[in-house]
Amino acid sequence: MTRRITIDPITRLEGHGKIEIFLDDKGNVANAYLQIPELRGFEKFSEGRRAEEMPRITPKICGVCPTAHHICSAKTLDDLFNVEVPPAGEKIRELIYSAFMFEDHTLHFYFLGGPDFVMGPDADPSVRNILGVIQKVGVETGKKVINIRKRTRDIITKLGGRVIHPVCGLPGGVSKGVSKEDREEFIKTAKDAIEFSKFSLKLFDDIVLGNKEYVDIIVGDIYKHKTYYMGLVDDNNKVNFYDGMIRVVNPEGKEFAKFKSRDYLDHIEEHVEEWSYVKFPYLKNVGWKGFTDGIDSGVYRVAPLARLNASDGMATPLAQEAYEKMYDVLGGKPAHNTLAYHWARLVEQMYSVERLLELAEDDEIMDKHIRNIPTEIPDEGIGVVEAPRGTLYHHYKTDERGIIQKVNLIVATVNNSAAIAMSVKKAAQGLIKNGKVSDGLLNMVEMAFRAYDPCLACASHSLPGQTPLKVTIHDCTGEIVRTIIRD
Amino acid sequence: MAKPKVAFYWNASCGGCEEAVIDLAEDLLKVADAVDIVLWPVALDFKKKDVENLKDNEIVASFINGAVRTEEQKEMAELLRAKSQLVFAFGSCAHEGCIPGLANFTNREGIFERVYKTTESTKNPEGIFPKVKTKVPEGELTLPEFFDTVYTLDQTVEVDYYIPGCAPPPDIIMNAFTALLEGNLPEKGSVLSPNIALCDECDRNESKPEKLEIPEFNRVHQIEIDPEKCFLAQGIICMGISTRSGCGQRCINVNMPCRGCFGPLDGVKDFGLRTMAGIASIFALENEENLSEEDLSKLMDKLVDPAGLFYMYSLPSSILRRKRMEEK
Amino acid sequence: MDNPTTNSAKITTFCCNWSVKPGLRLSNLSTDEEDKIIVTMCTGRVGPELVMQAFEYGAWGVLICACPLGECKHDANYKTLRRVLLLKRMLSQLNIEPERVRIEWIDTGEVAKLQNAVNGFYDAIEKLGPIK
Numbered sequence: 008m009t010r011r012i013t014i015d016p017i018t019r020l021e022g023h024g025k026i027e028i029f030l031d032d033k034g035n036v037a038n039a040y041l042q043i044p045e046l047r048g049f050e051k052f053s054e055g056r057r058a059e060e061m062p063r064i065t066p067k068i069c070g071v072c073p074t075a076h077h078i079c080s081a082k083t084l085d086d087l088f089n090v091e092v093p094p095a096g097e098k099i100r101e102l103i104y105s106a107f108m109f110e111d112h113t114l115h116f117y118f119l120g121g122p123d124f125v126m127g128p129d130a131d132p133s134v135r136n137i138l139g140v141i142q143k144v145g146v147e148t149g150k151k152v153i154n155i156r157k158r159t160r161d162i163i164t165k166l167g168g169r170v171i172h173p174v175c176g177l178p179g180g181v182s183k184g185v186s187k188e189d190r191e192e193f194i195k196t197a198k199d200a201i202e203f204s205k206f207s208l209k210l211f212d213d214i215v216l217g218n219k220e221y222v223d224i225i226v227g228d229i230y231k232h233k234t235y236y237m238g239l240v241d242d243n244n245k246v247n248f249y250d251g252m253i254r255v256v257n258p259e260g261k262e263f264a265k266f267k268s269r270d271y272l273d274h275i276e277e278h279v280e281e282w283s284y285v286k287f288p289y290l291k292n293v294g295w296k297g298f299t300d301g302i303d304s305g306v307y308r309v310a311p312l313a314r315l316n317a318s319d320g321m322a323t324p325l326a327q328e329a330y331e332k333m334y335d336v337l338g339g340k341p342a343h344n345t346l347a348y349h350w351a352r353l354v355e356q357m358y359s360v361e362r363l364l365e366l367a368e369d370d371e372i373m374d375k376h377i378r379n380i381p382t383e384i385p386d387e388g389i390g391v392v393e394a395p396r397g398t399l400y401h402h403y404k405t406d407e408r409g410i411i412q413k414v415n416l417i418v419a420t421v422n423n424s425a426a427i428a429m430s431v432k433k434a435a436q437g438l439i440k441n442g443k444v445s446d447g448l449l450n451m452v453e454m455a456f457r458a459y460d461p462c463l464a465c466a467s468h469s470l471p472g473q474t475p476l477k478v479t480i481h482d483c484t485g486e487i488v489r490t491i492i493r494d
Numbered sequence: 495m496a497k498p499k500v501a502f503y504w505n506a507s508c509g510g511c512e513e514a515v516i517d518l519a520e521d522l523l524k525v526a527d528a529v530d531i532v533l534w535p536v537a538l539d540f541k542k543k544d545v546e547n548l549k550d551n552e553i554v555a556s557f558i559n560g561a562v563r564t565e566e567q568k569e570m571a572e573l574l575r576a577k578s579q580l581v582f583a584f585g586s587c588a589h590e591g592c593i594p595g596l597a598n599f600t601n602r603e604g605i606f607e608r609v610y611k612t613t614e615s616t617k618n619p620e621g622i623f624p625k626v627k628t629k630v631p632e633g634e635l636t637l638p639e640f641f642d643t644v645y646t647l648d649q650t651v652e653v654d655y656y657i658p659g660c661a662p663p664p665d666i667i668m669n670a671f672t673a674l675l676e677g678n679l680p681e682k683g684s685v686l687s688p689n690i691a692l693c694d695e696c697d698r699n700e701s702k703p704e705k706l707e708i709p710e711f712n713r714v715h716q717i718e719i720d721p722e723k724c725f726l727a728q729g730i731i732c733m734g735i736s737t738r739s740g741c742g743q744r745c746i747n748v749n750m751p752c753r754g755c756f757g758p759l760d761g762v763k764d765f766g767l768r769t770m771a772g773i774a775s776i777f778a779l780e781n782e783e784n785l786s787e788e789d790l791s792k793l794m795d796k797l798v799d800p801a802g803l804f805y806m807y808s809l810p811s812s813i814l815r816r817k818r819m820e821e822k
Numbered sequence: 823m824d825n826p827t828t829n830s831a832k833i834t835t836f837c838c839n840w841s842v843k844p845g846l847r848l849s850n851l852s853t854d855e856e857d858k859i860i861v862t863m864c865t866g867r868v869g870p871e872l873v874m875q876a877f878e879y880g881a882w883g884v885l886i887c888a889c890p891l892g893e894c895k896h897d898a899n900y901k902t903l904r905r906v907l908l909l910k911r912m913l914s915q916l917n918i919e920p921e922r923v924r925i926e927w928i929d930t931g932e933v934a935k936l937q938n939a940v941n942g943f944y945d946a947i948e949k950l951g952p953i954k
Contacts, residue, residue, distance in 0.1 A: 011633060029632035038632045045564070046624075046640065047506070048605035050613060052596040055915070056802045059715040063753060064806075067593040070510020070661060088715070118516070150520065157519045168748035170517070171510040171661040175748045178715050183748040276617045279610045282628040282635040286609075286616065295617075381715055402614065409713075410798055415613045599915075767870040770912065774904040782900055783892055794907045801915035813874040818917040820954050 012435075012444060026452065028435050034442025039432035041424070041456070043285040050414045058087060058385060058409040062176040065401065068418065071114070073172045074107035074163060075394035075419065076401075078249070081176030083401040086269070087388025088178040088381035088409075095374035096180030099166060101249040102193070102366040103173070104392070106162040108248050108359035109200055111395040112311075112352050113159075115460045116207065117152045120349055123454050124215050144210070155203045158196045159363075165189055180378025190367060197364035201325070204357040208329055211353055216336070226337065229437035230345040230455055232300045233258040234426055235290055235307035238314030239393045240265075245322040246314050246358060248393040254317045255290065258302050260341040264292070268391035271400050275417060276305075278425075287425040288417060298429050306429070309397025309422040310459060311351035316341035321354065323361035329354040345430050348458040385409045394419035396460055423459050430455040498554035498675070501533040501545070502584075503574055505567040506594060506644065507560030511585040514661035518668060525671055529554075533574075542570075548577045555674055557657070559584040561591050561810065562645040564638040575651040580679075582670065586660035588647035589685075590757050590765070591810025593660070596802065598809045598816035601642040642819070644810045656685040659741060660755035660807065666740050687740030689760050692752055693732075695739050698724045707778035711796040714750065725751040726776065731803060736762070736769040755807050764813045766804035773797075773804075831948035833883045834858040834876040835940060836868045838899075838928075841889030845933045851940055859940075865889075865925075866898020870909045873923060883922040883947035887939060890927040899927075919950055 012028035025044055031037040049068055056064060062080040066073030078100055085092055092100070115121075117140060122130075125140045134142070141149030160170045166183060167173025175182045185193075215221045224230065240254045241247040253271070255264040266274055277286040278295045289295045289305030296304040307313070321327040333350050334340050342351075366372060389402045397419035404413040434455035438448045504512065516522065532553060533545055556578040562568055575581055586592035597605065606623050610616060628635045647653055657670050670686045673679045680686075693699070702724045712729035719725070725732035725746075732751035741756055758765040779785065779793070797803075805812055835858065837846055843861050846853065853859050858881070862868055865888035873884045886906065888899045903925060910920035924946075926939040 027635055038630070040630070040635055042635060042637060044566075044638050045506070046605065046609065047563075047594050048597045048600065048609065051600045051605045051608040054608075055599065055799055056596075057713065057799050059713055060753075060803070060806070064593055064596070067508050067510075067660070070508035070513050073508075073510065084715070114516070149523075153519045153522075157517070160517065164744070166748065168750060169661075169744045171513050174745045174750045182714075182719065182750050183721075272614055275615055277613070277615045279616065279618045279622045279624075281622055281625045282630065282637065284624050284637065288615070380718065408798055409715075413614075415615055417615060762871075764871050764874060766912070767874060767909070770908050771869045771871070771905050774908050775901045777904055787903065790903065791907055794904065794911065797908065797911075799915070800908050801912040804912070813871075813878055814916055814918070817915070818953070820917075 012439070012449070026431055026435075026456070028439070028452075030439070030442060034440070036432070036436040036439050039428070039435045040282060041428040041431050042283045043424070046284040050416055053403075053411050053414045056411050058084060058403060058405050058411055059178065061401075061403065061411065061414075063172070063174055065416075066172040068416075070171050072107075072111060072394050072396065072419070074103065074111075074167065074170075075392055075399055077167070077173045077176050078104050079390045079392040079394075079399050079401045081178065081181075081390075082250075082392065083388045083390030083403055084176075084178035085388070086390055087385045087403055087405060089383045089385075090179035090379050090381040092180050093374070093376045093379060094371050095184065096377045096379075097250075098366055098369060098372045099181050099185060099377060100176065102185075102363060102372065103163055103166050103175070104249050105359045105363040105366060106159045106193075106196075108395060109204075109356055109363065110156045110159040110163075112356040112359065113152065113156050113203075113207075115395070116349065116352060116356070120352075120457050120460060123450070123457065124221060124349065151203065151206075155196075155200055159200055159360075162193055162196060162363075177378060178381050182378070184375060184377045185372050187373070190373065193367040194364065197360055197367050200360040201357070201364065204353070204360055205325070207353050207356060211350065215349075222336075224451075225344055225346040225350075229434050230430065230458070231343045232308075232345060232426060232429055232433065233302075233343050234300050234304070235263060235293070236313040236316040236341060237307050237309050237398055237422065238317035239391065239398060240318050241322060243322070244319040246318045246320075246355070246393075247322070248359070248362075250392075253391065253398060255307065256317050256341060258300070258341070258343070260316065263290075268389050268400065271389065271391070271402075271417070275400075277417070277421075283424075285421055285424050287428075288422050289425065298425055298432070300426075300429060306425045307422070308426045309419065310348065310395070311355050312342060312344075312348045313397070314393060315351045315354060321358045323358050323365070326354055326358035326361055329357055345455060345458045348460070352460070396420045397422045420459070427456055427459050430458070497528065497530040499532045499548075499552060500529045501553050501556040501574060501578065502531065502535075503533060503556060503558045503570060504535065505558065505560030505571065505588070505647070506563040507585070507587050508594070510661040511559035511587075514585070514664070514667060518664050521664070521668055528675055542573075545573060545577060550576055551579050553578040555580040555582060557582045557584040558647055559588050561587040561594055562641075562647065562650045563594075564640045566638045568650055571647060571651045580654045580674070581647075581651065583647040583653045583656045585662055586658065586755050586757065586807050588653075589656045589658055589811075590808040591644055591646050592755070592807050595644045595646075595808070595810040596806070597644050599802070600817070601819050602640060603642075643816050646811050649810070654682050655679065656757075658685055658687050658738060658756045663740070663742055663744070665742075685738065685757070685760070687738055687756060690739045691759060692734035692737045692739045692741065692743065692756070696724075696734055696743060696746060698722065698746065701727070703727055706776050708773065708776050709778070711777075711793075713798075719749050721749045726773075731773060731797070733769050733804075735772045736765065753806050754804075757808060757811075765808045766801070766812055770800060770804045831882050831944055832858070832880055832952070833885060833940075833944055833947050834860065834879075834881040835885040835887060835943075836865060836872075837861050837887045838865050838889050838894075839863050840895060841893065841930050842887045842928050842936060844930050845928060845936045848933045849937045851937060864894065864896050864898050865902045866894070866896055868902060870905050873906075873909060877918075877922075877953065880952075882950065882952050883924070883943060885940065885943045886923075886925045887928045887936060888925060890929055893929070918953060921946060922950065922953070 025042040027040045029037045065076040163170040257263045276291040293305035400417040402415040556574040733754035734752040738756040
C-alpha cells in the first residue's frame with residue numbers, strides 16, 4: 008500500500024505551497040510533489056496598461072520583494088524606450104537595491120529560515136518562529152534585528168516613496184535625488200549594517216557551525232543536488248545584484264553560458280505540468296529531462312548559493328572573506344548543499360551593505376542629473392536583476408503609444424521550482440523510512456524547501472499568492488493516511 | 495484577564511500586508527504582548543484545525559488581507575467570520591481589489607492561454623494546462639480551482655472595518671490596533687483613515703492655481719516633473735483629487751503622482767468613475783468652443799488606458815466589477 | 823440576445839431642465855416614471871456614476887439630452903461631453919458597447935429633434951439588446 012503525506016500550507020514562506028508525499032508498500036517515499044496552488048495572471052492583465060505604470064504594477068507580484076520587480080521593471084523600460092540612465096540615476100537605483108537586498112536577506116535569516124537552525128528542527132512549532140528566536144538570542148538582539156531592518160528600509164522609503172511597493176523608477180532614471188542630510192544618514196546606516204552583518208556571520212558560526220549535528224545536516228547527502236547554477240556577474244565575474252551579464256556554470260563549476268538579458272530566450276525555456284500552477288524553467292541548450300539533477304538535466308538553480316557558485320567571488324573585501332571561508336568548510340566550488348543557501352545568504356548580506364556604503368560615499372550620487380526623458384518610440388524591452396530569490400526577467404512589448412501588448416516574466420523563485428521539488432523529494436526519501444513520520448521529520452522536509460526562501464507570492468504571479476503548506480501522506484492505494492496542515 | 499485573541503490571515507495577496515505588520519517594528523512587540531495571536535501564517539506555525547476548534551466569536555478581531563479568488567480562500571474567510579467578533583479588511587486588495595484585481599479585465603481562460611501557452615519562454619507543444627485533478631503514477635493530485643473573477647472581502651463575508659492602503663502605513667495600522675484595544679472604534683463599516691481627499695492636505699496645494707485646469711494630458715515619463723508644482727497643473731493625472739488621505743503623501747514625496755490606493759471618500763459608489771469625472775471636469779482648453787466633437791474626442795484619446803488608470807486599485811469594487819467576457 | 827419582441831428596450835433618458843424640458847412637454851413622449859425620462863437641473867449633474875447606476879438598475883442604454891454646446895447657462899455641457907467621451911472609452915475597455923451611452927444636443931424648441939433622438943436611440947438599443 009502507498010501512503011500519502013500532505014504538507015499544506017508551508018508556513019514562514021511568502022506565498023502558498025503544498026507538498027504531496029507518496030509512500031510505497033514498505034512505507035518508503037515513492038515520490039513527492041511540490042504544488043503551487045495559486046496563479047494571478049500579471050502576464051495577461053498587464054496587457055493594455057501604460058508601459059510607464061509597469062514599475063508600479065509589477066511590484067504587487069510580491070510585497071516581500073517589490074523592490075526587485077520595481078527596479079527590474081524600470082530597467083526594462085530603459086530598454087523599451089532605448090534611453091540611457093545618467094550615472095547618478097543608476098547609482099541611486101543600485102543604492103536602493105543594495106538596501107533592499109540587505110533587509111530582505113535579514114528578514115529571511117531571522118524571521119523565516121533562521122528559526123529552523125536557531126531553535127533546532129525538532130523544536131515545538133509554537134516556539135519555532137521569530138518570537139522564539141528573540142527569546143533564545145535575547146530581546147536585545149531581537150531589537151537589533153528589527154532596528155537595522157527598519158533603518159535600511161527607511162532608505163527605500165526616502166528614495167522610493169514607499170518601502171512596500173516603491174514608485175520612484177522611470178524609464179531613464181529615478182524621480183527623486185539624494186539630499187545632503189539623507190546621504191549622511193545613509194552612510195551611518197550602512198556602517199551600522201556592516202557591523203550587523205559581522206554579527207550575523209558570527210551568530211551563524213556560534214549556533215550553526217559550532218554544532219556538529221547541524222554541520223552534518225548541512226553537508227549531508229539528504230540536502231544535496233548537483234545542478235547548473237545561474238547568476239548575474241560584473242565584468243570581473245563577481246556577484247552583482249543590479250546589472251551585468253547572466254552567467255551559468257555546470258555542475259562541475261565550469262562556465263556553461265554567459266549572456267545578456269536581451270538573449271534570455273536563447274537560453275531559458277519553461278516546462279508546464281498539469282499538477283502545478285507554476286512553470287518549470289530549464290536550460291534550453293541542455294533540455295528538459297524531468298525532475299532530475301546532473302550534467303544532462305537542464306534543471307538549474309538560482310539565488311544566494313547559486314549566485315556564489317556562478318561567480319568568481321565577491322566585489323567587496325569582507326564579503327570575499329566570508330565567501331572564502333564558506334567554500335573552505337563546504338569543500339570547494341561549486342557547493343551543492345541546499346542548506347548552504349542560508350550561509351550564502353549571509354555572505355550576500357555582507358556584500359549588499361558594503362556596496363551600500365560604497366554608493367552612499369560616492370560623490371556622484373549627489374549629482375542633480377538623475378533622469379533622461381525618453382525620445383524614442385517604444386517597441387520591446389527586456390530587463391534583469393538578481394532578486395533575493397534569484398534571477399528575475401521582465402520582458403515587455405508595446406505599441407507605438409507605449410501601451411503594453413505582451414508581457415513575459417520569469418520570476419526569481421520560479422527558476423528554482425524544479426530544484427525545490429527535487430530537494431523536497433530527496434529530503435523526504437532520506438528522512439521518512441518504513442512509514443515512520445514525525446512532526447520533526449516533516450519540518451526537516453520543509454527545511455529543504457525553506458532553504459530556497461521560496462517566495463510563492465512571486466511564483467504564483469500568474470495567480471494570487473500565499474505560502475502556507477500542507478503535507479499529505481498517501482498510501483499505495485491512494486488513501487490519505489495522514490495530513491499535516493500548517494497555515 | 496485573558497488576552498484578546500486576534501488572527502491575521504492572507505487570501506490572494508502579495509505578502510506586502512504581512513510586511514506592513516512586521517514594519518511596525520518595536521510596536522509589533524507591544525501588540526504581540528497585548529494580544530494572543532491565534533493565526534498568522536507568514537510568521538507562526540499554526541494549523542487551520544486550531545481555528546476550527548475555537549468557539550464562535552472567540553476571536554476578538556480577524557485582520558484579513560488579500561482578495562478572494564479561490565474556494566479555499568472563501569472558506570477561510572467564512573471560517574474566520576464565524577469565529578470572530580470583528581472582521582477588518584486589511585489593505586487595498588481586501589478593501590477594493592487592488593492591482594491583482596486588474597485580472598478582472600480577463601478571466602481564467604485568458605490567463606491560462608497566455609501563461610501556459612503563448613508566453614515567449616514557454617515550451618508546451620501538447621498544450622498542457624494545470625488541472626484541478628491530475629492522475630500521477632502514485633495517485634491523484636489536486637489544485638484548487640480559481641474563480642474567473644477577483645472579489646473583495648466584503649463581497650464574500652460581512653466586514654466591520656476597513657484599513658486602507660497598499661500597503662497600509664504603520665500609523666494607520668497602529669491607530670486601528672489601539673482603537674480596538676481601547677474600545678473606541680468608530681461606527682461599523684468605517685474606513686479607518688481620515689475622510690479628507692489627499693488633495694486637500696497635499697504639500698503642493700499652495701502651488702495650485704486659483705482655478706485648477708489641466709492644460710493637456712502628459713504621462714510621467716514624457717516630461718520633467720516640477721517637484722513643487724501640482725501634478726494636474728502639469729498635465730499629469732494625479733488621483734489625489736478623489737483619494738482618501740492618510741498615506742502621508744508617500745508617492746508625492748518622491749515626485750510621483752497618486753494612483754488611488756487608499757480608495758474613495760465616504761459615500762462614493764464608484765471610485766474610478768468619480769475620479770474620471772473630476773479629471774474630465776478640470777480638463778480645460780482655451781479654444782474649446784472652436785473645437786468639434788471629433789477634435790475633442792481626439793484630444794481625449796491622449797488619455798490612454800483610462801479604465802486601467804482610473805480603476806488601477808478598484809476594478810473589483812466598481813459598479814461593473816469586471817470586464818464583460820461574453821461575446822457582444 | 824434574448825427575444826427582442828418580448829423584451830422591449832429599456833432606456834433611461836436624462837434631460838436638461840432649461841433647454842429640453844419645454845420641448846419634452848410638447849412632445850408625445852411619456853414622462854411616466856416607469857418610462858425613465860429624468861429631468862435634471864443641468865446635464866453637468868449627470869455624472870458617470872449616475873449613468874452607470876442607470877445600467878445597474880437595468881437600463882440597456884442611457885441617453886443624455888443637453889443644451890447645444892456653448893449655450894449652457896452653467897457652462898457645464900462641455901464637461902458632460904468630456905465625461906461621456908471618457909466613459910465611452912472606459913466602457914469599451916470593459917467590453918460594453920460605447921453606443922449604449924449617447925449625448926444629443928437639443929435646443930428649446932426642437933420638439934421633433936428630441937422625439938427623433940429618443941426614438942432613434944430606442945431603436946439602436948433594441949438592436950443591441952440587454953447587457954448580458
